[in-house]
Amino acid sequence: MTMRPTSTPSGLDGIPAVDTALSHVDGARGELIIAGERVGHLAATSSFEGVTARLWTAATGQPIGEAEVRAALGDARERTFQRLPVLTYATQGLSIVDGVRAAIAALRAEHGMSHEAAIVGAIPVIVGALVRQASGTQAVAPNPRLGHAADTLAMLHGRAPSPEHAAALDAYFVTVCDHGMNASTFTARVIASTQADLFCVVTGAYCALTGPLHGGAPEPVLEMLDAIGSRDRIKPWIDAALARKERLMGFGHRVYRVRDPRADVLKRAIERLSLGIDGLPFAGEVEAYAREALKRKNPDRPLDTNVEFFTAILLDALKIPRQAFTPIFATARVAGWTAHAREQQRTGRLIRPSSVYVGMMPK
Numbered sequence: 118m119t120m121r122p123t124s125t126p127s128g129l130d131g132i133p134a135v136d137t138a139l140s141h142v143d144g145a146r147g148e149l150i151i152a153g154e155r156v157g158h159l160a161a162t163s164s165f166e167g168v169t170a171r172l173w174t175a176a177t178g179q180p181i182g183e184a185e186v187r188a189a190l191g192d193a194r195e196r197t198f199q200r201l202p203v204l205t206y207a208t209q210g211l212s213i214v215d216g217v218r219a220a221i222a223a224l225r226a227e228h229g230m231s232h233e234a235a236i237v238g239a240i241p242v243i244v245g246a247l248v249r250q251a252s253g254t255q256a257v258a259p260n261p262r263l264g265h266a267a268d269t270l271a272m273l274h275g276r277a278p279s280p281e282h283a284a285a286l287d288a289y290f291v292t293v294c295d296h297g298m299n300a301s302t303f304t305a306r307v308i309a310s311t312q313a314d315l316f317c318v319v320t321g322a323y324c325a326l327t328g329p330l331h332g333g334a335p336e337p338v339l340e341m342l343d344a345i346g347s348r349d350r351i352k353p354w355i356d357a358a359l360a361r362k363e364r365l366m367g368f369g370h371r372v373y374r375v376r377d378p379r380a381d382v383l384k385r386a387i388e389r390l391s392l393g394i395d396g397l398p399f400a401g402e403v404e405a406y407a408r409e410a411l412k413r414k415n416p417d418r419p420l421d422t423n424v425e426f427f428t429a430i431l432l433d434a435l436k437i438p439r440q441a442f443t444p445i446f447a448t449a450r451v452a453g454w455t456a457h458a459r460e461q462q463r464t465g466r467l468i469r470p471s472s473v474y475v476g477m478m479p480k
Contacts, residue, residue, distance in 0.1 A: 128371075134298055135306060135465060138175045139456050142297035147375035151295050160382045165265050165290035165449065166190065172295060172456035173233060177463060189231065191261025193238020194268060196227050198258050201246055204239075208247060214327055216247045217444045222320045232315040233455040240451055241265065244444040245272030251440075266290050269448060273437060281390050282435055288386040289431055292379045293424065293446060295453030297372070301325040301332070302450075302457050309458035310468040318458045323447050332443045332450075337366040338429035339439060342400060351406050359414055365407050367426030376421040383427035390434060400430050 126132060141150040149156040152171035159168055167183040169190075174180050197204070204223050208216030220243045227235055246256035249272075257272045267283035278286075295302070305322040309315075326332035345354045358365060370377050387397060404422055412419035432442055461468075 134303065134468070134470075135461065137298075137457070137460060139172055139453065139460060140295040140297050142372050144370075144372040145375070147373055147378050149296065149378050156292055156378055157382050160288045160291045160386070163291060165287050165294065165452070168291050168294055169237065169452040169456075172452055173459070176456040176460040186234070187264070188261075189234035190238040190265050191259070191263075191268075193227075193230060193234045193236075194242050194259035195261055196230070196235070197239040197242040198256070201242070201256055204243060205246060205250070208250075213244070213247045213251055213438070213440045214443050217243055217447065218320070218323055218327070220247070221316075221323055224316050224319075226314075226316075233459070236315055236319050236455060237451050238265075240444070240448045241269040241272060244441060244448060245269065247444075248273055248438055248441050249275070251438075269445075270435065273441075278435075285386045285390055285431060286435055289383060289428065290449040290452075292382045292386075293428070293449045295450070295456065296379075299331065300328070302453060305454040306457050306461045306465070307468045309461040310465055312462065315455055315458055319451060319454055322451075322454045326447055326450065327443055332446050335425045335429040335432065335442045335446075336439045338426055339433055341366045342403060342429075345403060348399060348402060351403055355403075355407055355410050359410055365411065365420070367404075367429065368407055368411060368422060369420035370423045373421070373423065377423040379424035380422045380427050383424065383431050387427060387431050387434065397430065400426075 139152060142148075143150075151159055151168060152175045154163075154171075163171075164183065164187075166187040170181050170183045170186045173186070204220040205216070207219040207223060211219060217240070221236075221240070224236060224239055226232055242256075242259055249256055254275065257275050259268050259272055260277075261268075263271060263277070264283065264287060266287035266289075267278055270278035270282060270286055298306075301322040304325040305318050308318045308321045345351055355365065404426060408419070408421060411421075428446075429442070432445060433439070437445055
C-alpha cells in the first residue's frame, strides 16, 4: 500500500471559485469594493436599503431602486411579525443564536413577495423577538415607515432610536453586508448552485456564520477588554497573552495583510455618536498598544485591527446584547447571501470541486 501526497492549498486559499460582480476584497491593499464602490464611500453616502438595491441589481441584472427595497423590507417585517408564533415555536429553550437558526429554517414564501425581501425583512423581527423573549418582555411590532436599521433597534429596545444610533447601526449594516467569498457566502453559493430555494440557502449560510472562526469574534473582543480592565493593565496583560502565544481578539484577518478597511469605517461611526462612548478612549489605548506589540512580535507581518474590534464596541454602545451579536451580523450579511445566491443561480453551475485523495491505495 502507498500514500498519495497532497497538493491542495490549505483552506483553498487563493483558488477562485466563482466570477462575481458583487464584492471584491484586496487583502494586500486593504480594500473592499461592494458593487462598484469602496466600502468607506458607501457607508458615508448610502443606506442599507441602498446598498442592498445595488447588490440585488448586480446579482440579477434587473434594476431595483432604494425606495422599492425600503418598501419591500417594511412590508416583509410586518408580515413576519404576524407569523411570529409559528416562527418562534421551535425556539423554546434555545439560545438566541440557535433560536434564530430554527426560526430562519421555518421561513417560507409569502404571496406576492420576493424571497429576497421576505428573508432580509424577517431576520431583524426574529432577532428582536428572541432578544426580548430572553429578557421576559413582549415582542415589539415593526414600523414599516422606519429604515431597516432604525426599526431593528426599535424592535430590540421597545422604543424608537435616536437618529445618531440609527445612523450608526445603518453604517454597520452597510459595512458588513458583503465581503467576498467568505465561508458563509461560499456556503450560500454552494447550496444555491443545487437550485435549492433561498430559504435553504440562508439557513445554511447562517449555520456557517455561527462558527467561532467566522461570525463569533466580536463578543470575545469585549471579553478581552473586560479582562484587561484598566489602563495600567493594558501593557502587562497584552505582553503576557502574547508570551503565552494567545490570539488577541480583534486583530489579524485571513485575507487582509494590512489594516481591515472596515475597522476605520466603524471607528468613524462610533465617533459620530453624539452621546459619546465612555469606553472608547480605553479601547483606543488597547488597540494602539496591541498593534505596537504585534509589530514587535511579527515585524515581517504584523497583525492589524480587523472589523470585529470596532464591531464589538459599536454594538455594545447601541445596547445590543452580546449573545445577539452574531444574529445582528446576519441581519446585514443576509443581503449579500441572497445576492450571491441569485447570481450563482443566474450565471453559475453546480459547484462540485474535486479532491486530492491522500489515503491508502490498493496494490
